Amino acid sequence: HPQPVGHKHPPAPFQIVSLGLFAAAAQDPRYQITQPESLSAPAWGSVTLPCAFTYPDEIELLRDLRVYWRRGFHGQFIYNHTERFTHPDFRGRITLVGDPRGSRTASIRIDRLRESDASEYVCHIRVQKKDYKWEQWRGNPGTKLTVTGAPHCPGFPHVSCFYPQLHTLLCPDKSHLHPQP
Known part of the structure; x- marks a missing residue:
């Protein structure tokens, strides 16, 4: 996606998606993401976007586990906990409330909701296995957030x-x- 004029920053490395790896995990039913289909919250309130994920037990002892959230299935990344990235529109308003390594949850809370936050939000998980290979998968569909007027x-x-x-x-x-x- 083209960047608006005035936002000069190099492309983040996590925006490069290997379609081959994504397809492999997406076809394996042991890699799953569970998100509610829709949520509603008032403007200026807070909302937790739940995300629970599974992967095969035999790949445990992961080298790396990364949590991403994006607007829409192919949309902009808004959050990455590993690289401490938050999209400028959400800066200071997103908190990871899940426990990715413990309970395999990647839920986030968005505070001070704006009506412009109404969108579909997709949880995206990426893991590096012991053999250094990456697997990644996303919620499909994501969670449609409706923000009601204050x-x-x-x-x-x-x-x-x-x-x-x-x-x-x-x-x-x-x-x-x-x-x-």
Whole structure:
């Protein structure tokens, strides 16, 4: 994908995908990724995108295990925990909450959600075996994330969009003034 003008950085090495290795793992049912098909969360909230993966026990004692997340099956990489890469649109907002080597999970949490974060997110795993060969596989389909609009305060229509911390100050909970029957 072409880079926008002004974003000068060399292509990341993990963006080079060996289709032969991907096809081999993709055809082997012992290599699996489990992701929910869809999730929904409010703007300015947080969401955890679950990802659990399996690989054959006989390749345990891996030399390397890498977790990637991308927007869409062939889309941009947004996160790589090994190379400490986070796409600029997500910088400071993505945290790995899974335990790739322990529980074989690669879940991430996205904080301070924006409506522009609505997309399909695909978990992508790459492992280097004892024989130095790599295997990789991805969720298919990924998780479709819907980001719902943030609530707005009457008289302050942009508070939630631009200053969410002010929402509490300007829009206090008045439910106690109108008891429900």
